[in-house]
Amino acid sequence: MTTPPSKETSLRTLKNLLIVKPSSLGDILHALPLVEELHSAFPGISVDWVANGEFVRLVRRHPGLRNVWEFPRKEFGRPAFFRKMGILSRNLSANPYEVVLDAQGLLRSALLSRMAARGAGSQVLGFASAREGATLLYDRTVKIPESPGHPFHAVPRNLLFLQALGAGGGGTPGPLRLHYAPEDRETVDRLLAECGLLPGEPFIALHPGARRESKRWPSSYFSDLLRTMAKKGLPRPLLLGDRGEASLLSQIEARSGVPVSVLAGRIPLDLLPHFLSRAILFVGNDSGPLHMAALSGVPTLSFYGSSDPGRTGPWGDPQRNIVLREPIACSPCGDFRKSCTHMTCQVSLPPQLALDAVLLLLEGARERGSGSVPLPTLSGSGPR
Numbered sequence: 001m002t003t004p005p006s007k008e009t010s011l012r013t014l015k016n017l018l019i020v021k022p023s024s025l026g027d028i029l030h031a032l033p034l035v036e037e038l039h040s041a042f043p044g045i046s047v048d049w050v051a052n053g054e055f056v057r058l059v060r061r062h063p064g065l066r067n068v069w070e071f072p073r074k075e076f077g078r079p080a081f082f083r084k085m086g087i088l089s090r091n092l093s094a095n096p097y098e099v100v101l102d103a104q105g106l107l108r109s110a111l112l113s114r115m116a117a118r119g120a121g122s123q124v125l126g127f128a129s130a131r132e133g134a135t136l137l138y139d140r141t142v143k144i145p146e147s148p149g150h151p152f153h154a155v156p157r158n159l160l161f162l163q164a165l166g167a168g169g170g171g172t173p174g175p176l177r178l179h180y181a182p183e184d185r186e187t188v189d190r191l192l193a194e195c196g197l198l199p200g201e202p203f204i205a206l207h208p209g210a211r212r213e214s215k216r217w218p219s220s221y222f223s224d225l226l227r228t229m230a231k232k233g234l235p236r237p238l239l240l241g242d243r244g245e246a247s248l249l250s251q252i253e254a255r256s257g258v259p260v261s262v263l264a265g266r267i268p269l270d271l272l273p274h275f276l277s278r279a280i281l282f283v284g285n286d287s288g289p290l291h292m293a294a295l296s297g298v299p300t301l302s303f304y305g306s307s308d309p310g311r312t313g314p315w316g317d318p319q320r321n322i323v324l325r326e327p328i329a330c331s332p333c334g335d336f337r338k339s340c341t342h343m344t345c346q347v348s349l350p351p352q353l354a355l356d357a358v359l360l361l362l363e364g365a366r367e368r369g370s371g372s373v374p375l376p377t378l379s380g381s382g383p384r
Helices: 025-031 035-041 053-059 081-095 107-116 156-166 183-192 219-232 245-258 269-277 288-296 351-367
Strands: 017-020 046-052 067-073 099-102 124-126 140-142 203-207 236-241 261-264 281-285 300-304 321-325
Touching: 017 107, 017 281, 025 035, 025 053, 025 156, 025 219, 025 288, 035 046, 035 081, 035 156, 046 053, 053 067, 067 081, 081 107, 099 107, 107 124, 107 300, 124 156, 124 300, 140 183, 183 261, 183 269, 203 219, 203 288, 219 236, 236 245, 245 261, 281 288, 281 351, 288 300, 321 351
Parallel strands: 017 046, 017 099, 046 067, 099 124, 124 140, 203 236, 203 281, 236 261, 281 300, 300 321
Antiparallel strands: none
């Protein structure tokens, strides 16, 4: 549902549109399917995007975007911030956007949206649930049809903008479509070869990190899972993370007692979706890489506690994207809680439960003909 338009603008011939979604990684990934649907609904449309500097190279990989402008969020408080904001302002001024979609819903994104909507008849649309007074800067608001106990997932939530533009509800988004050149594929081939993998050899990607401690499955559990996976003779595991997670990954490997390739800060963010698309399975916490894998069509196993998988869980077939979650009274406690004194929602998910889910997902991969090595026969109780 949307509030009535405050300006008379014909959207049937919509040609220039801007999406303001600066962060975070997972939120950006959940908004990218909107680009495909906009092109389907409005043939010939040009779509631009505003993203934080660290995500610009990744977002530019999407073939449906004409321009991706940098918002220098990390430069705030430094002289470079004003210089880069001047560049952003000039880029926005040079493009007469008929519609600006604030998919972030914060005061700073609303201000950016208002900055971009300078032309006569330009409209700014945003969610009615936006915070920090952002709705005061919108021409039209989009209501999210959710209620307590009935969350609305981020992917279809972003597609609500289509209804507001008079284009219906959109279809079911397909796999994430990003552009990679032959040299990009060669870079990924080289990284996999350095891990000792043969061409086409299946591997399991494990990502134990997360931006907040409250989202992390215990590192000791990852070590136990690696050990039991090795005993079962499963495809080779690779531990992934950024440079800041190097110590975490090394501790998990050392504790497991099995040889594991550790890739800490080795994979550029914009190449990570292509790297993960090569995996036979992804195992990790609620984080950007999880959503990269799920949107790339890779089966995933994830652990949720502080956040609600109904709102921000991996998007795709539930049988290919298993979410382990302990139904305790304080979960979910909110996407903005950074720490917890007991972490019951995470420590209550034992490694054996995760192993059963891994085996179930690998069995499904074998039935679909994925992989080139024998996989073990399922055993155990399976995921609950």
